Amino acid sequence: MIDLFSSIFMLSGIIFFLAGSIGLLRLPDLYSRLHALTKADNLGLGLLLVGLALHMQQPLFALKLLLIWLAVLAAGSASAHLIAQHARRQEADQ
Amino acid sequence: MNIISLYLVDILLVISLLSLAWASLTTADARRSVILFMAFGLVLALVWARLLAPDVALAEAAIGAGLSGALLLAAIGEQPGSSINVNTDHSEDVQDSNRSVVVTWTITGLCAALAIILAWTLLQTFDNVNNKATAQAVSENLTDSGVSNPVTAVLLNFRAYDTLLELAVLLSAVLGIFSLGGIRSPYQLAGPVFDGLARWLVPVLMLTAGYLLWVGAHAPGGAFQAGATLAAAAVVLRLAGHHNIGLPQGKSLHIIMTIGVGLFLLVGLSMLALGRSFLDYPPALAGTLILVIETAAMISIAATLVLAFLGGRPQMQKHKPC
Numbered sequence: 001m002i003d004l005f006s007s008i009f010m011l012s013g014i015i016f017f018l019a020g021s022i023g024l025l026r027l028p029d030l031y032s033r034l035h036a037l038t039k040a041d042n043l044g045l046g047l048l049l050v051g052l053a054l055h056m057q058q059p060l061f062a063l064k065l066l067l068i069w070l071a072v073l074a075a076g077s078a079s080a081h082l083i084a085q086h087a088r089r090q091e092a093d094q
Numbered sequence: 095m096n097i098i099s100l101y102l103v104d105i106l107l108v109i110s111l112l113s114l115a116w117a118s119l120t121t122a123d124a125r126r127s128v129i130l131f132m133a134f135g136l137v138l139a140l141v142w143a144r145l146l147a148p149d150v151a152l153a154e155a156a157i158g159a160g161l162s163g164a165l166l167l168a169a170i171g172e173q174p175g176s177s178i179n180v181n182t183d184h185s186e187d188v189q190d191s192n193r194s195v196v197v198t199w200t201i202t203g204l205c206a207a208l209a210i211i212l213a214w215t216l217l218q219t220f221d222n223v224n225n226k227a228t229a230q231a232v233s234e235n236l237t238d239s240g241v242s243n244p245v246t247a248v249l250l251n252f253r254a255y256d257t258l259l260e261l262a263v264l265l266s267a268v269l270g271i272f273s274l275g276g277i278r279s280p281y282q283l284a285g286p287v288f289d290g291l292a293r294w295l296v297p298v299l300m301l302t303a304g305y306l307l308w309v310g311a312h313a314p315g316g317a318f319q320a321g322a323t324l325a326a327a328a329v330v331l332r333l334a335g336h337h338n339i340g341l342p343q344g345k346s347l348h349i350i351m352t353i354g355v356g357l358f359l360l361v362g363l364s365m366l367a368l369g370r371s372f373l374d375y376p377p378a379l380a381g382t383l384i385l386v387i388e389t390a391a392m393i394s395i396a397a398t399l400v401l402a403f404l405g406g407r408p409q410m411q412k413h414k415p416c
Contacts, residue, residue, distance in 0.1 A: 074295070075291070078287055078288060078290075078291040
């Protein structure tokens with residue numbers, strides 16, 4: 001039962017990653033590429049980690065996975081913002 | 095099935111490692127090349143983890159991918175017009191490109207020769223040295239080493255000599271950095287988003303460094319990983335535009351730089367005074383001594399890496415920084 005749920009979570013996580021990667025390759029400009037990458041991958045990683053957490057023997061390990069997700073969320077959204085801001089400033093300069 | 099999927103992961107790792115290395119070397123744009131190099135470092139850390147060497151994986155991720163990347167990016171930022179191809183003067187350009195082709199191929203040849211020699215040495219070692227015996231000797235004497243992590247036992251006890259000399263190498267690297275002159279000009283003050291991230295990230299990084307230092311006694315971790323994490327905290331502060339990143343100036347800085355080698359030597363020499371051989375700790379005290387040495391080493395390593403990122407000797411300030 002746990003295996004089934006964990007597989008569903010991980011598979012949907014992988015689908016989000018796939019969508020994000022396709023978006024990164026196919027979308028026309030920087031902003032939409034950033035959007036596709038950070039939004040889809042953050043959710044994808046979350047789902048993947050939920051799937052992994054269901055397999056953990058100790059709750060502590062699941063907590064570590066949660067911490068990893070939070071760190072990636074913070075770093076990912078902040079760096080997406082910084083890249084977008086830099087690009088906008090460059091556009092404004094031209 | 096399980097073994098086959100693991101093989102698939104390994105093959106994917108090797109392919110991405112090689113293609114990232116190739117892409118990083120062949121890209122003309124320096125910035126892109128550095129970013130590919132950082133991705134290469136992360137994949138290399140995964141490879142080390144797959145080789146069951148989590149200590150090396152941690153060090154590679156922190157130093158190889160993270161801090162080296164920051165150093166290289168800072169160096170690119172310093173070079174004017176490096177990210178844009180400057181192709182205005184064609185007469186010099188041809189000569190320059192000829193020379194750079196020669197330089198490139200010379201370096202490639204030397205690297206290939208080095209790789210062949212190293213591979214040959216490695217093969218010789220695998221043939222001649224009984225690896226099982228070494229591993230067995232380590233695990234048999236582990237109880238006397240004061241720590242339960244075999245990697246830390248080798249680095250700080252059985253082969254402490256090597257680590258001492260490594261710290262000495264780092265110290266001489268700092269002397270080289272100091273000879274470069276003053277530090278790089280600071281970055282502009284970060285906006286609210288990055289400032290918020292830095293406020294949150296720096297304490298977490300410092301906590302992680304302390305954890306890595308402590309956990310090194312019985313699990314992957316140790317002074318090098320902890321020092322690199324501590325240095326990463328300083329790099330984040332510096333990128334966020336803070337001028338004062340926690341490094342003291344003048345005499346205190348010199349103490350921080352040398353405390354790793356100094357305390358290590360002091361412990362080693364006091365063993366001589368106690369009638370033991372150099373760096374031969376008594377088993378009862380070994381755990382404490384290793385922790386003391388590692389703490390000092392972490393501080394020196396972090397200071398060295400931060401100074402490398404600053405790119406010079408911090409100037410003495412006439413008024414005291416608040």
